[in-house]
Amino acid sequence: MDSRWLWALLLLCLVHISVNSVDVSADSLPIIDFALVGQQKCGTSSLWHYLRKNSDIYPLAGKKETYAFCIDRAAVPRCDNLLQEYIDKTERDRASERAQGRRVYLGDFTSTHFACPCCPATLKLLNPGLKVIIMLRDPVFRAHSRFVEQVQFRTLNHTQPGQPPGFNARANTTSFAAYVDWVVGQTEACLQRARAREGALARRLTMECYMRDHVIGFSVYDSFVLNYLEHFPDKQVLVVYMEDLAAEPLRVLAQVEAHIGVPHFPYSADDVGTVFNAHGAYGWGHALNSSHPRKGGLEWASTPADSNATAVLAAVERLRRFFAPSVQRLFALADEGRITRVPQAWRAIYGKSAMLGGNPLAALLSAKG
Template sequence: MSNTLKRLPHFIIIGAMKSGTTSLYRYLAEHPDIEMSREKETDFFVAEKNWELGMDWYSSQFSSDKKVRGEASPNYTKQRDFPGVAERMHALCPELKLIYIVRDPVLRAVSQFKHSFIQGTLNPEIQTFYGSHEYEHIMDASKYASQMDAYLAVYPKESILVLDFDDLATTPQKCMDQITDHIGIARHAIFRKGKQNDSVELSRIPAPILRFAQTRSGQRMAAMVPRNARDKVRGLLARGKERRAPEFPADLLATMKSELSAETARFRAMTGHQFANWSV
């Protein structure tokens, strides 16, 4: 079945979480030849989330006749808790172009911890974090080589474009040119620069509202509202006191670096990228 008949994506941003996927989604949505999915994170290929909604639902995420379609779901690179994503993806879209944006794996893990803290979805006591389910979940998303293994088992290496979050932050146009070259469309100047997912703003929104927004009902409600309007609503809701995550103890950071060292070295070898500014 062609991806034209069922309006399937031509490319997918597969992660990593807290590495600039929201910025990429919005930059790409500005391109005249690209339609991004109605919901930024469809999570369609995650069996534990939206796979059961079926092809008609996924196809409905796209409605235009633009040249290419894309989506961005960071949960696609969390193989420990969401296995089988790459296999489902390849069975449905074998010719996909994939984009994997990554950042310093320790900083990424810390950022995800802070995000979960703001959402109110983990135990706020940092002393209980090490060794917990949430710790293993967060660390898994920073094990980039293992995440790549699942995709390289079904997709050719040239189908996967690896980008560094540091480059997106400093030279976003260069990153966007790499993406458009990768997916085979004309380059396009970007206009919306800067942070697209401000954690300070999110931290001022009541945690119960943020948690509801992550549920299926909350996502469906949000999908009915244009993104610009959603941004305005989010700004109006961000009136509470800022919630600050606890600082990471130095010994825990050292442990995380040690646990991610071999994995990161293997990722450098498999991609040919140096990631010179990373801490591990």
Template sequence: MTLRERIRSAAPRRAREQMRDMLVKYGERTSDQRPLPDFLVIGTKRGGTTSLWRYLVQHPLVPRLFPAWNTKTSHYFEENWPRGESWYRSHFPTVRQRAALERKHGGPSKVGEAAPLYMFHPLVAGRVADLMPQARMVVLLRDPVQRAYSHWKERRTEGKEPLDFAAALAAEDSRTEGERAKLIADPEYFSDAFDWYSYRARGRYLEHLEPWLDSFDSSQLLFVASETLYREPARTYRQVLEFVGLPPHDLPSYDVFNDRPSKGMDEAVRAELETYYRPYNAALAERLGMTFDWA
């Protein structure tokens, strides 16, 4: 590509970036007119959050985020916490926009976002409880063995993981050592390693859910097995709509988005992970009073 061609191709990108910056600033200027969200989908990573979010925003009473209409989260409570509440509010529709939706469709609008790191980050439950004590949380929980492998495949596909799965599991502790403590000690700190390489740790679900269970009434938390979402998407979607306070709505199809089938895992690694997670799965099932296919 010649220099002239590169300049020409860069111009539309700059124009889009400038427009986005203008919209972000407008959102912040009008943040006092933008209510905080009603619900959050807080995890788990590689557990179907993208699919569920795509289903939710097809409901006529669930507006998309502003101005990045194609994204599912602001990443406020983990990565963008230092930006402040006005910045967070800027991502959601105004009271006037919500009222217009409600007049048009004859029901209550519900606003939310979906961020898989929210469940895992040690400070997010407290931050959400302080800012949005009435919010409702949807929690997707996938077989932790399959979740870990799918997580690794995502990192591998994105070019962020040079190690094979077994080696990545073996390196996890050294890669993430001290990162959780840094997150707790410094509210403005963000750790890519804590997010990227936490293959095994993220599957110890109860450990990460305890702050949520301590901070919110049980009526504000809906736990759904990811396998149930995949197997019975229409029924699960109806359950989630009822939980967040939306009227029923049928979709023409329930496609799986962002899918990376977990095939090809080494059987010895699979067996080791199944043994490792067995007591964690049992404790989770007992604490939540649920049964899981993988537990």
């Protein structure tokens, strides 16, 4: 072979190696690439399990929840934890990818980092270019799912060590209707005091009110979404919905992968045919297989203490009206192009015109028996 052809072939190989090689040195990669910050009971466990099929994605420390800056059932976050300990964990995970000479996208999947006033600023310190993923669900159904889960775990009225008692600690009931009556009243009184302040202080106190209850307060999304949008550019924050994941899982997974910047994985129908941490199989590793019909986040299983259907429907209507202003602010953010389109069904339930009529949730729940 002519020597000129040999040189050309060698040059082509060098170009190919340069283009396809990845710099995985410690200084070239961010501390962490992305964070799925919540919300709890919105499908984050299912999304975590699905994304683990993609070998280019690795959850920090190999876990679903790190609870690095906010633990479960917490009214007070812990953003004053030593950041170096968190960085040490990421560096241990990065060491394995450096050994393999490949690029892995490292993510924190802690769902308690959403309803957390200080978490966005802390995560931004770790990576200003962080890709944030927020997963939401119809707020009434999320609140009820969390309630049933906590009753089943017998942790509804528990207070974590070192934490102040939340509104739930004094509810002393396993009736959803009674719980709604107590907690909504307490939250409204808290919000009245918070809104007497102005500016950033009022916004912080408002979030603190919602943090006092992980069942109902955590279903008020707008304050926490805006908190992330205040710390990160809109393009770095992706909002997805449990209803969409149930209806079109492959589309949502592709959307999340594109947001993270990770190569696409060809998921099969079997890969996304199972839901996790849902009613009937609570717990991150517990699954309901494809023989159980997907309900798109609309699961509803009443507790024995809620035999009075009229009281339950009244509680649901009170919640719908309590959540409506927050959901309508999400509509506005979506209409402005700042977050992903909100499921159309939400507008039929929480939209301004819907609030003028009856309770559209009543027919939905009645149909569920």
